[in-house]
Amino acid sequence: xxxxxxxxxxxxxxxxxxxxxxxxxxxxxxxxxxxxxxxxxxxxxxxxxxxxxxxxxxxxxxxxxxxxxxxxxxxxxxxxxxxxxxxxxxxxxxxxxxxxxxxxxxxxxxxxxxxxxxxxxxxxxxxxxxxxxxxxxxxxxxxxxxxxxxxxxxxxxxxxxxxxxxxxxxxxxxxxxxxxxxxxxxxxxxxxxxxxxxxxxxxxxxxxxxxxxxxxxxxxxxxxxxxxxxxxxxxxxxxxxxxxxxxxxxxxxxxxxxxxxxxxxxxxxxxxxxxxxxxxxxxxxxxxxxxxxxxxxxxxxxxxxxxxxxxxxxxxxxxxxxxxxxxxxxxxxxxxxxxxxxxxxxxxxxxxxxxxxxxxxxxxxxxxxxxxxxxxxxxxxxxxxxxx
Numbered sequence: 001x002x003x004x005x006x007x008x009x010x011x012x013x014x015x016x017x018x019x020x021x022x023x024x025x026x027x028x029x030x031x032x033x034x035x036x037x038x039x040x041x042x043x044x045x046x047x048x049x050x051x052x053x054x055x056x057x058x059x060x061x062x063x064x065x066x067x068x069x070x071x072x073x074x075x076x077x078x079x080x081x082x083x084x085x086x087x088x089x090x091x092x093x094x095x096x097x098x099x100x101x102x103x104x105x106x107x108x109x110x111x112x113x114x115x116x117x118x119x120x121x122x123x124x125x126x127x128x129x130x131x132x133x134x135x136x137x138x139x140x141x142x143x144x145x146x147x148x149x150x151x152x153x154x155x156x157x158x159x160x161x162x163x164x165x166x167x168x169x170x171x172x173x174x175x176x177x178x179x180x181x182x183x184x185x186x187x188x189x190x191x192x193x194x195x196x197x198x199x200x201x202x203x204x205x206x207x208x209x210x211x212x213x214x215x216x217x218x219x220x221x222x223x224x225x226x227x228x229x230x231x232x233x234x235x236x237x238x239x240x241x242x243x244x245x246x247x248x249x250x251x252x253x254x255x256x257x258x259x260x261x262x263x264x265x266x267x268x269x270x271x272x273x274x275x276x277x278x279x280x281x282x283x284x285x286x287x288x289x290x291x292x293x294x295x296x297x298x299x300x301x302x303x304x305x306x307x308x309x310x311x312x313x314x315x316x317x318x319x320x321x322x323x324x325x326x327x328x329x330x331x332x333x334x335x336x337x338x339x340x341x342x343x344x345x346x347x348x349x350x351x352x353x354x355x356x357x358x359x360x361x362x363x364x365x366x367x368x369x370x371x372x373x374x375x376x377x378x379x380x381x382x383x384x385x386x387x388x
Contacts, residue, residue, distance in 0.1 A: 003044025004080045004099050007067065007127065008034055010051055011087035011161075012114075012135040019162050021048075021055045021086045026172045026259050027204035030162070031055055031086060035062040036261040041095035043082075049130060051086070069131040078105065079123045083116040083143075085136035087162045089171045091178050092258075094158020108147050109154040113161040114140050117154050122146065176201060179255045185345035188247075192344070196251035203252065204259050213253035214271045221246030221278030228285040231293040233357035240354040243282060244347050250275055276314045280307045282350075283366055290360040299360065302367040309370025316377045 008031065011019070021031035028036070031048060038046050039062075046064035050056065059066055082098050084090065098117055103109055109117040114136035120126065125146050133139035144151060158178075160171045176197045180189060203213070224242025227235045253271055257263045287303020346366075353362045 004042065004082070005123065006034075006038040006043045006046045006095075007081060007083045007130045008046070008048040008086050009083060009130050009133060009136050009139050010049060011085035012137050019087050019165055019168075021051060022058060023162070023165070023168065025089055025162065025168055026175050026201075028260060029058050030089065031058050032062045034084065034086070034088070034090060035059065035064045037090050037092045037095055039063065040261055040263075041092045042099060043095070047127065047130070048086075049133075055086075067127065067131050069128070078119060078121045080117070080119045081123060081126050083118075083126070083130060083136070083139060084159075085114050085161070088113055088115060089160040089162060089175060091158040091175075097158065104149070104152075106147055107149040108140075108143055108151040110140055110151045111154040111156040111159075113156065113159065115154060115156070115159060116140060116143060118143070118147070120147075172201065175259065176255070179258055187345045187348055188251075192244075192248045193251060196248050196255060199249075200252050200255040200259065203256060208256070210253040210257040210262055210267050211270060213249060213256060214267065214274055217246050217249035217253065218274040218278065220249060221275075222281055225278070225281035225285040228282060228354075228359050229289040229292065231289060231357055233355060236354035236357055236359045237351070239282075239285075240347070240351040240359070243278070243350065246278055247344055247347055272314070272318055276310060279310050283307050283310065283363060286359045286363045290363065299363070302363055306363060306366040306370050309367075309372075309374050313370060313374045313377055316374070316381060 008021075019030070022029045024030075025033060035046050035048070047067040048055065048059045048064055049067045056066055080099065082095070101109075101117060103117060103119055105119045106122075107118070116139070118126065126143065129142040129146065130139055133142055140151075160174045162168060162171050179197065179200075180193050184193065220242055224239040224246065227239025227242070230236065250271070253267070257267060283306040284303045287299045287306075290299040291297050346362075349365070350359065350362045353359050
């Protein structure tokens with residue numbers, strides 16, 4: 001089968017406040033969002049029906065092609081085609097899932113928003129029908145005449161049809177909630193993400209970049225570490241709260257990147273290692289502060305163990321964590337254990353200890369936990385043949 005094709009067609013008007021392809025949703029025009037989502041999901045080509053001059057400019061700027069009635073297609077190859085109305089906001093993971101959806105060839109699969117999925121050797125007929133149709137529902141009717149088999153329902157759990165201008169805010173909320181990663185801890189999911197998503201919702205309308213937020217988060221986290229040089233509860237608590245603010249802001253860079261399709265290898269590296277640098281700085285400052293207050297150097301050894309365990313685990317988990325990939329299904333117990341150990345919810349333990357001026361309690365736990373985590377990750381990677 002040749003590369004998949006996404007075709008964007010006009011949506012049907014419902015008589016309400018208009019939603020055009022240039023309507024901005026979470027910082028991007030609708031049509032730009034659709035095109036970037038498709039390209040990031042592995043679609044070989046994106047064609048957009050010629051709607052108006054503004055849409056043509058956006059389509060060309062996003063690297064897609066305008067569909068005209070004269071456009072031809074090669075029917076010698078079977079091709080998977082997704083046809084989508086211009087008012088549908090898609091998630092990238094949903095578009096990717098359509099590429100692998102098990103379907104019968106030469107049969108239409110249609111959802112309630114007139115999104116069509118078909119695998120066919122008659123791509124020319126699909127493209128020609130799309131170029132002639134005035135709306136997505138009209139296209140569904142036209143394609144039903146091309147394909148003899150009865151249409152089948154298509155699942156719709158990763159798209160949002162914006163029917164009116166009043167639903168733009170709902171679409172943005174839906175998009176933002178979809179950014180919560182699978183491996184989030186309980187407090188991170190139900191507290192920190194509520195704050196970071198609210199911040200991101202405002203930042204997405206500005207020129208702030210993901211890298212700017214990464215550096216801001218890094219600065220906040222590193223500024224909190226020296227507070228742990230003191231044994232005073234108030235100062236330790238201030239440091240732990242700055243650590244929490246760092247964690248919240250650290251979520252904004254990834255949220256911005258995914259919302260605007262600005263993910264990059266460089267950004268992932270900066271984010272991931274900046275985050276771990278803050279963890280190491282906090283561990284070392286707690287150790288130094290404890291050694292100073294106790295008048296003995298041995299706490300420095302605990303700080304070193306926690307730092308080395310953190311960096312070793314981080315080095316082994318970078319690819320998987322940065323990509324937000326769930327662990328292999330062949331080891332669900334280890335997957336759950338790894339996710340639990342990687343959770344950011346440990347921050348609240350640090351806050352509790354710091355409130356009593358006992359941040360060194362947290363360091364003791366970290367000095368035991370980080371090497372254990374490293375050994376678990378090492379074992380998992382060894383079982384997969386990645387470490388010998």
